Amino acid sequence: ICNMEKQVLESSEERTFQYQDSLPSLPVPPLDESLSKYLDAVKPFLNQEEYQRTEDIVQKFENGIGKELHQKLLERAKMRRNWLEDWWLNVAYLDLRISTQIHCNMGGPGPYIEHCWPPKEGTQIDRACVNIWHTLKYWDLLRTEKVAIERSGNTVLDMNQFRMLFCTCKIPGLTRDSLGSYFKTEAEGECPSHLIVLCRGRVFAFDAMHEGSMLTPPEIFRQLTYIQKRCYSEPDGPGLAALTSNERTKWAELREYLIHLDPKNLTLLEKIQRSLFVVGLDDSSPHATPEDYTELTRLGLTGDPTARWGDKSYNSIFFSNGTCSAFCDHSPFDAMALITMLSYAEKKIIENEGRWKGSDNVRNIPWPEELVFTVDTKIMNEIGCTKELYYKKVSDLQLVSYAFTSFGKALIRKRKLHPDTFVQLALQLAYYKCHGRPGCCYETAMTRRFYHGRTETIRPCTVEAVEWCKSMLDPSESNYQRLQLMHKAFAKHNKMRKECENGKGFDRHLLGLLLIAQEQGLPVPELYGDKAFTASGGGGNFVLSTSLTGYTRFSGAALPMVQHGYGFFYSIRDDRIITSCSSWKSCPETDAEVLCRTLFQCFHDVLQLIITAQL
Template sequence: MRSTSSKPSRPFGRPRLPVPDLRKTLDRYLASLEPLLLEDEVRNGTPFEAAYTLRHKWADEFERGIGRVCQERLKALDSASPHNWLDDNFWTKKAYLEWRAPLLINSNWWLAFHDDNLIPEADGPSQNYAGITKWQRRRAAWLLHRMLEFKDRVDIQELHPDTTRTGIWLRDSVSQMFNLGRIPKHQCDILSEPVRSSTASRKVYIVVHDYFYSITVYSPPAPGSTSPQLLNVVDIEQQIRAVVRDVEKRLSNGERATPIGVLSSDDRDRWAANLTHLLSLSPKNQEIHQIILESLMGLSLDHATHVIPSSPSSVPRIRSSQPSQSTLDSHLHAIRSTSTNVSNRFFDKPLTLIVDPSAQAGAMGEHSPCDALVPSIVAEYGVIQGVDLNQFEEAAALEGEFTAEDVPGWERLDWVVDNYIRQECVKAHESARKAIDNSDDSVLWFEGYGSDWIKATTKLSPDAYIQMVLQLAWYKARGEFTATYETALTRMFHKGRTETLRTLTKDSRRWVLSMLDPSCPPEKQYANLKQAVQTHTSLTREAATGKGIDRHLLGLRLMLQPEKNETTPLFNDPLFNTSSEWKLSTSGLSAGHLFRGTGFGAAYEDGYGINYLAAPDMIKFGIESKFSNPLTSTDGFMAAVVDALHQTASICHSENVQLSTLASHL
């Protein structure tokens, strides 16, 4: 349905996100209930026909009554909205800013980069300052420079120009990653406005040993130009070196920073109250917070490499030629945050680069301004080209000739604190430690096959195939089905972000049950898989083209006026909530050649958060759950995923299936 807005319908070459057709949304919603109703019937609940007929009746009444009113209100809101009805009014607040849970694990994403093979073996201790190594500093400078170079090249359309919809979407999305931050407020946070012209907008803030600093990474615009110039990588590294030498001097004098960063990991209302108190202590604190918000991005230099001991595992995850499981998990945990580095972060920033003394690197970010795919694209550009050793040769010759004071561009960002803030830091650290200790986070590298084999052998969509595997794994692990969330992008629309793709369908349920039926022949199991994948692919297309249901249902609910006693059994139905309890919350990224792993927190205490990377010859899964819940185990679920991947491949390898697949493509 075309928007009735008087605003341009195709701003910058992309259409407005439509308000979906009400009847079609209701029909798709009813279809999404079918597998849940079938399961309820099997488990001695209400017979399917009776339960489905009742929901259909409620949907019909809603369409003819208050639903029609809500739909018209939604269209009117769209007409009054500059970009679209959803993102201008609801999504960021409802999905992120009103959420009071800590950003740590619950909301922020994390991404572990592959090592840079061009970096030499570690130098001796004489090259270290405050536990920060030379190649740690250099890789940090290199990655900062590369990521900012990507931002600049996209901005001037040297990369991904506006001649394509992808280019327009990417430039708009990348602009939401830099020079802004999330500000905690009581009940609902806000986002700062991106600032591109202040002195702080040319800076990056750094956290080292819990001390905050800033470095200047752009020179002011040249005469006749409006664009600042990105400094060369050596100048950036010199400022980083000056910072860590200053930190070493402070530590050697017995000083210790108040770990302000850990306050940002706390419950949002508590952080809001603490920030208000902190800013009231001194105008200097207000200035520091503004610098952090307006700065391009953050850099956390950890002074220790996180290592967890190796332990035997029954899960066949990786080959011996690859990094050990303990190495992969140690790296992933360090980026997610550990109890020893959590105060060396500031969780309100959309992009923070993290580098440890071994030069292992990664990134984490606050989710509300843009979705994780965007920083992963920026990170890929940063990682794909390793450190150019030649650029550091001259700097190496002058390594010891400059003091920190000789290097321009950096400054201390020293907070003014009192005993109350010190005590709150201790409490916040304890809360963070409990959350981290409860986070069962790991990465699975499955090398049995990848997207190339899936496409060539099964002739199916790799993403849909993986989603079916996750359905099978969940059922194997839990003996039941659950509502499943997959992220679908609506980037074809102006200011579009995401839509929910409901993976659990009547067809995916039928396939899973057939895989557990020893009497079901492989040909039938494959036919069921093919139908489930086709259904999933159709849902993917609908979600991506503005015909998804969950954002529309959200908008309709928010158009009800409770003060006028407007209500509907459709939304009061307990099954309405159950159908969107995403105990299996999933999202796919790129092929992940340059990433060791990635992750985000489970949406429910008894569920899993799963981010997967499908490469041509392997599939990586980042999986997070909670140790405290007896129904979940990340190790156990990884074993179920491996088993499901092998079992699904086995039916595709069946001779009869192979002949049937070949014949269908002749």
């Protein structure tokens, strides 16, 4: 009877991936709905005459080629559970030929400086081994499917992205990259269990398991200390990891060259690809305070290119003053999967006061092995050029990451407003103040209630938002009028978010129709060549590229989508809002620092408006 009880117990516990097969397919929205939403979205960027022209183009599209393409898209959707998945992976990530490490990777600072681990020299390895151990525990939970299934209300969300956190790597190709993922659950079979450590231009590997059980923090400490001692007492290595920061075709050619130079190099590259994740030991000591994450965020995102493997789905970078950062290739997952894992580790670190409270016993485990690549003068020269190019590019980046500490989610909710919408509309106002015109904006919505769903675009720069911004800047407007317009703008944004999360956005739909046309060898429909399409952000032209990193202590950063744009990440906590804003110094009209400071003023303005109007 005990055995039966045990079985019942086990089967009543949800397994991480158990609902994957019962998730609904990604829907294709009706064509007329998508097109009317599109027309609404382009309005703020056109005058009457231009809008009239766009309306004609859209109508022609809807009754002509658009109808045919939509039919073909519906047929594609019948054949697969997610009609967008392969397309999105290719078009948004794997087909890109620019340096994805610089332009597409995402990163974020560890918030440990706020509690257990203030910056302190000499703590790098101590903290790294505790952090790594908790991350390995999470890997173990995933392997045994004990990671809690995420839900939105009562709706189960797709958990597929979590498989990509470990043992996943992008592999450069001459015209298109590919994604290698070697993770397996226990039920599925063997899974790689080694870690890669990058330090002073050298590459080391060691297994995270020994005789069937995981290495403990003291054992990881022994391995990392061995690596560091060797690197500090011997000459620097070639810094091969820097090559991942190249433009993709160039990196693919160099990788081919490396393999021809010595087939052993392929074995070593595969060892990096298959590894659990990459640990980077970086010699810098970024300044960081709970109110100012700027330097830590900047170095996490664009620091030493030899201490990170840009194609790896997860790099955990530890700096010499005990601060740390995550750095990830964006193609296999979106930020929220990463944040869920990092929040788990943070919770455990806080529970244990940042220390290891178990046994200090260290087993006799094999020392780390160094992965020594065969290189020649050509490769050495290429590494040199790559580093030079990398530093030149990232030195053009302006990035600030500040905490707004006057209020946060608690007060915004108390005023019955949605915190995310609050930030987005304040950002619209800040952009309008800085630039004197509406800023087309991309906000990420997640579509994970559908099978393998990832994202849809919310476009926060609505007619309603612009009307409200104008009223805020018009001294003759009454507060009552401003408040009415604000509530309209809030309602519109909340409605759009809901629609996007339910697969009723229009950006991915329009992309699908364009890709069908391309696959059929048809000319690009006029809709996509129209000024309105680009001016409103279509085709990757959003001047504000934004993302909420949730309601946790983790904030992130990403680079602008366009040369004259901004990257804007924010996390909203009970008592504060952490923002990261990036722009390019070489663009005279953008200034991340100014936009961020203006935004903080706008937070006050919006709250003030509500308070004044409610008196």
